[in-house]
Amino acid sequence: MAHRNGKEERRFQRPRASKPSTLRESAEVSRIAADLLAWYDRNARVLPWRTPPGAGPADPYRVWLSEIMLQQTVVATVKPYFGRFTTLWPDVVTLAAAPREAVLAEWAGLGYYARARNLHACAGVVTRDHGGRFPDTVEGLLTLPGIGPYTAAAIAAIAFDRPVAAIDGNVERVMARLHAIKTPLPAAKPRIRAVADAAVPAERPGDFAQALMDLGATICAPKTPRCAECPLAGDCAGRLRGLAATLPRKTPKPPKPxxxxxxxxxxxxxxxxxxxxxxxxxxxxxxxxxxxxxxxxxxxxxxxxxxxxxxxxxxxxxxxxxxxxxxxxxxxxxxxxxxxxxxxxxxxxxxxxxxxxxxxxxxxxxxxxxxxxxxxxxxxxxxxxxxxxxxxxxxxxxxxxxxxxxxxxxx
DNA sequence: CACACGTGGGT
DNA sequence: TACCCAAGTGT
Structure with a gap:
């Protein structure tokens, strides 16, 4: 049993032995990246918008759609929506041609409805202004509606193999623990940005981004990190100091009226x-x-x-x-x-x-x-x-x- | 920087 | 039960 949360995740089979060991010997790649990629080769979750570890970039449309849906939303919730959207609208041109109300109706229940409005607007821009192809750089992606710093980096890395750090809540948590960063969020963001940037490998940056998210979702969990199963435990300052479960620190939230x-x-x-x-x-x-x-x-x-x-x-x-x-x-x-x-x-x-x-x-x-x-x-x-x-x-x-x-x- | 902006599941 | 939290963006 890989997880205690009751849901057995499926894994891609066929571990790739050669790539990680090659990476480990490269001076360009940190031990963190090498260890994490080796772990990812064996433990990557199978998700409908993903390619297997080492298989290279996935379809930018599917990466984009999944990233928008995954904003502040867990994988299990997204899966059925992703399936319906890609069946109805298999590519960005089809989605752009769909009536907006049909897209909003299909999004109903997912929440944060500005995402759906921006999704449809973005599909229109990509179709009309970019010939139906997504920009392949962070700067280009950042100009599109609904795509902010995180999503731009995620698409650039996962769909276009750009060596950039996609920093989301998972990565913030992993980095805060790895480096025992006790400064509360959001004040710690600049430091987290620095250590995350430094960790990105030149090779397989897309897999690295996804590996970090898988680690954050399955091992480096918010409340009870499973440090015993963590490939980075030996390098984790937070664990070594007994602080892992308490990081990252956050400023308390005001009560709800x-x-x-x-x-x-x-x-x-x-x-x-x-x-x-x-x-x-x-x-x-x-x-x-x-x-x-x-x-x-x-x-x-x-x-x-x-x-x-x-x-x-x-x-x-x-x-x-x-x-x-x-x-x-x-x-x-x-x-x-x-x-x-x-x-x-x-x-x-x-x-x-x-x-x-x-x-x-x-x-x-x-x-x-x-x-x-x-x-x-x-x-x-x-x-x-x-x-x-x-x-x-x-x-x-x-x-x-x-x-x-x-x-x-x-x- | 702070706040508006959904929802469902975990603890 | 009550609170926390999740692959953030726009203003």
């Missing part, structure tokens, strides 16, 4: 649900959602809620609220439900299609609305919407906590 609001779920008689497209910028930009008042610190008043109604109907308040935690705040949404003929000037979408295309918080609200509908607008919890649910905060509630459910019957 709570916000509260409501959403309207109107079901047309055929079961379709009323949706709207959110403004293109900001939270959940460009994604579909349910209408409702702004999300505020204090619960909206009945008047504010009424003013945000998409139309007149017998609105019933579902008993369950939709709860969701974003990066910088937690949210509680009351769900108002009604059924009837189409409301004037509003857009409807088949329920299943709407749920599929909606961001997670809106999926939760839709599920609750449908469950309420099924049980006559007074139901309890709906199954399958438990994830990412914040604690029951003592205050900041409206409706029952403020009194009877009076004002929501007829709006």
């Amino acid at each position: 709570a916000r509260t609001s409501a959403v309207y779920a109107h079901f047309r008689n055929d079961g379709a649900i009323l949706i709207e497209t959110r403004p293109d910028s900001g939270l959940l930009g460009g994604m579909i959602g349910l209408p409702g008042p702004d999300w505020t610190k204090h619960p909206p008043t009945p008047e504010t809620i009424a003013a945000a109604a998409p139309g007149a109907a017998d609105w019933q308040r579902a008993e369950t609220e939709a709860r969701h935690v974003f990066t910088h705040f937690s949210l509680t949404l009351g769900v108002l439900v009604a059924t009837g003929p189409a409301l004037q000037g509003r857009r409807y979408m088949a329920f299943e299609a709407a749920r599929a295309a909606a961001p997670t918080v809106m999926r939760k609200a839709m599920e609750i609305a449908r469950a309420g509908l099924r049980d006559g607008a007074r139901i309890t919890a709906s199954a399958g919407v438990k994830k990412n649910t914040p604690p029951d905060e003592g205050g900041a509630r409206w409706g029952r906590a403020a009194g009877p459910r009076q004002d929501f019957g007829k709006l």
